[in-house]
Amino acid sequence: MTDLLGDLKRTHHCCELRNTDINKEVVLMGWVQHRRDHGGVIFIDLRDKEGITQIVFNPENSNAVHEKAQEIRNEYVLGVKGKVIARPDNMLNPNMKTGAIEVLIDELCIFSKARTPAFQIEDRVEASESIRLQYRYLDLRRPQLQKNLLARHKATMAIRKYLDNNGFVDIETPFLTKSTPEGARDYLVPSRVNQGEFYALPQSPQLFKQLLMIAGFDRYYQIVKCFRDEDLRADRQPEFTQIDMELSFVDEQQVMETAEGMIVTIFKKVLDIDLVTPFPRITYDEAISRFGLDRPDLRFDLELRDVSDIVKDAGFKVFANVVKNGGLVKAINAKGCATFTRKQIDELTNFASVYKAKGLAWIKIKEDLWQSPIAKFFTDGEKEALKKRLDLEPGDIVFFVADQPKITNEALGQLRNELARRLGLILDNTYEFTWVTQFPLLDYDETEKRYQALHHPFTAPLESDIKKLSSDPLAVKSRAYDLVLNGIEIGGGSIRIHSTELQGKVFNCLGIDENEANEKFGFLLNALASGAPPHGGIAFGLDRLMMLLCQEDSIRNVIAFPKTQKATCPLTEAPSKPSTAQLQELSIKISRIEE
RNA sequence: GGGGGUGUAGUUCAGUUUGGUUAGAACGCUUGCCUGUCACGCAAGAGGUCGCGAGUUCGAGUCUCGUCACUCCCGCCA
Numbered sequence: 001m002t003d004l005l006g007d008l009k010r011t012h013h014c015c016e017l018r019n020t021d022i023n024k025e026v027v028l029m030g031w032v033q034h035r036r037d038h039g040g041v042i043f044i045d046l047r048d049k050e051g052i053t054q055i056v057f058n059p060e061n062s063n064a065v066h067e068k069a070q071e072i073r074n075e076y077v078l079g080v081k082g083k084v085i086a087r088p089d090n091m092l093n094p095n096m097k098t099g100a101i102e103v104l105i106d107e108l109c110i111f112s113k114a115r116t117p118a119f120q121i122e123d124r125v126e127a128s129e130s131i132r133l134q135y136r137y138l139d140l141r142r143p144q145l146q147k148n149l150l151a152r153h154k155a156t157m158a159i160r161k162y163l164d165n166n167g168f169v170d171i172e173t174p175f176l177t178k179s180t181p182e183g184a185r186d187y188l189v190p191s192r193v194n195q196g197e198f199y200a201l202p203q204s205p206q207l208f209k210q211l212l213m214i215a216g217f218d219r220y221y222q223i224v225k226c227f228r229d230e231d232l233r234a235d236r237q238p239e240f241t242q243i244d245m246e247l248s249f250v251d252e253q254q255v256m257e258t259a260e261g262m263i264v265t266i267f268k269k270v271l272d273i274d275l276v277t278p279f280p281r282i283t284y285d286e287a288i289s290r291f292g293l294d295r296p297d298l299r300f301d302l303e304l305r306d307v308s309d310i311v312k313d314a315g316f317k318v319f320a321n322v323v324k325n326g327g328l329v330k331a332i333n334a335k336g337c338a339t340f341t342r343k344q345i346d347e348l349t350n351f352a353s354v355y356k357a358k359g360l361a362w363i364k365i366k367e368d369l370w371q372s373p374i375a376k377f378f379t380d381g382e383k384e385a386l387k388k389r390l391d392l393e394p395g396d397i398v399f400f401v402a403d404q405p406k407i408t409n410e411a412l413g414q415l416r417n418e419l420a421r422r423l424g425l426i427l428d429n430t431y432e433f434t435w436v437t438q439f440p441l442l443d444y445d446e447t448e449k450r451y452q453a454l455h456h457p458f459t460a461p462l463e464s465d466i467k468k469l470s471s472d473p474l475a476v477k478s479r480a481y482d483l484v485l486n487g488i489e490i491g492g493g494s495i496r497i498h499s500t501e502l503q504g505k506v507f508n509c510l511g512i513d514e515n516e517a518n519e520k521f522g523f524l525l526n527a528l529a530s531g532a533p534p535h536g537g538i539a540f541g542l543d544r545l546m547m548l549l550c551q552e553d554s555i556r557n558v559i560a561f562p563k564t565q566k567a568t569c570p571l572t573e574a575p576s577k578p579s580t581a582q583l584q585e586l587s588i589k590i591s592r593i594e595e
Numbered sequence: 596g597g598g599g600g601u602g603u604a605g606u607u608c609a610g611u612u613u614g615g616u617u618a619g620a621a622c623g624c625u626u627g628c629c630u631g632u633c634a635c636g637c638a639a640g641a642g643g644u645c646g647c648g649a650g651u652u653c654g655a656g657u658c659u660c661g662u663c664a665c666u667c668c669c670g671c672c673a
């Protein structure tokens with residue numbers, strides 16, 4: 001039989017007691033971390049969410065209690081009453097906050113016995129992820145995850161306080177809502193009341209927050225779940241949390257400043273780090289040109305250099321032809337890495353091929369020669385120009401990618417990150433932010449043969465580019481901005497379109513005619529026509545932000561109950577098959593492909 | 596949809612290259628001893644469908660094929 005709580009009341013947490021508490025009568029409650037039974041005296045490390053205290057059962061103190069303590073095992077839940085005593089002088093434990101004292105127990109309640117845990121509840125014991133997820137309640141007892149979730153709590157508290165202080169109003173928006181075209185795949189929810197019809201779970205509260213601006217709330221925020229039915233990654237889950245906000249009567253600068261203030265507050269509260277603002281701001285074009293990616297990692301240099309003009313007439317036909325066909329030849333100088341072996345170069349070539357690069361040309365710069373399969377194709381003049389452009393010195397190795405601009409930039413940009421990882425250029429505990437602005441408004445979908453919104457269809461184009469919407473849509477830049485931290489996009493937003501005419505024009509570019517626009521976004525167009533303030537906003541990925549703050553490499557370690565890569569939950573075994581009755585009620589039939 | 600990695604005791608792993616006796620280690624667990632440990636110690640013990648299914652072979656943890664799960668990445672993620 002286990003014990004009931006009775007009138008036992010906790011007086012302290014397991015991290016609190018010190019020398020100054022000696023002789024106090026205390027009551028602790030917690031889990032058994034370790035038991036050390038010496039036959040006579042029994043030591044137990046009692047753990048709660050705050051820490052650990054050593055408690056002692058001594059037969060000389062109470063035989064009956066000592067007897068009962070012998071059945072205690074790991075992870076049992078105890079309530080104990082006893083006296084705080086000093087440890088013998090040579091028995092202090094400097095590794096524990098409570099290492100100067102221990103509690104000699106007079107009264108023991110065993111609230112719960114525990115079956116042997118599937119894995120040991122210690123940070124140094126790393127169980128496989130599927131076991132950890134199956135027994136997530138055990139996993140969550142580990143100090144690391146407790147620390148991460150407490151940090152997440154601190155962050156959200158700081159966010160709410162900051163936004164409240166800045167006049168933002170927390171307003172909830174529906175989860176059962178309407179499917180929107182474009183964007184990610186929707187999660188659908190069948191409607192029982194309206195047979196054959198479905199709600200969609202929101203990919204973001206985008207349209208609702210715009211409606212709130214039109215309603216006059218001026219500043220809105222929400223820490224809210226969003227749903228996208230796409231494949232998972234280490235930093236991506238089908239349900240994730242956004243810090244979502246929207247402001248009226250603001251331009252890009254004001255949104256970015258407000259967001260910066262929030263990030264500064266979070267870093268101060270969670271990590272006690274003082275960030276310097278304003279964060280650097282670079283345009284999309286500059287980011288791509290210098291770093292190859294729209295989310296540059298600014299913790300290291302290794303910038304990309306365009307050498308297309310130098311090699312356009314070179315004897316190396318691969319380069320020359322790429323330039324002739326509108327492609328780009330860019331290069332990256334890995335200073336001092338001419339010692340790379342053939343194997344290392346092959347690995348980097350394979351790495352680049354993942355991003356569609358057809359090859360990775362290289363030149364090792366030695367004291368008196370260029371060692372390379374391609375060096376012989378360059379004239380002295382071309383070599384001199386390359387040397388100058390790429391700052392080539394003996395001991396360097398330079399890598400080239402030649403392809404269509406998109407591939408060249410992506411492959412070399414990713415290679416830049418990989419080189420930095422391999423060369424150890426990335427220091428721990430560094431946080432390099434940058435805003436990336438003026439994204440293209442549209443890109444062209446080759447498979448569907450039409451333009452697509454890069455951000456979303458409600459993003460405003462730069463005012464000066466509006467006239468290009470019909471003549472040269474791909475040249476139109478938008479009033480969108482992303483916040484990038486250490487090469488990872490943690491937030492993004494834009495100034496929105498607040499006029500029906502402009503919104504119509506953009507829909508037009510996207511191939512959405514008036515009928516379709518009215519059918520899908522009629523409510524937004526009506527709202528815009530009913531007095532819409534200029535407005536814009538931003539949303540941050542809370543999971544990603546916490547992943548970076550907690551120095552984790554997966555968002556699963558900052559989410560209490562995350563999904564596996566196949567979007568399942570090993571703990572609850574979701575998703576699962578509905579009953580026939582449920583399906584009938586919804587008038588849904590499963591057409592089986594297998595079984 | 597595609598590519599890579601992993602899968603052996605409750606847990607983490609070794610063993611697979613080159614098929615061959617009874618599949619090992621550490622931690623955990625059980626029992627006994629132990630009054631100053633703190634990753635306690637000592638002794639003994641239990642614990643295995645080598646992910647699953649076929650195949651090759653005298654013989655498969657090891658080789659082949661298929662399949663499942665977990666994971667990383669590409670595609671996808673306005």
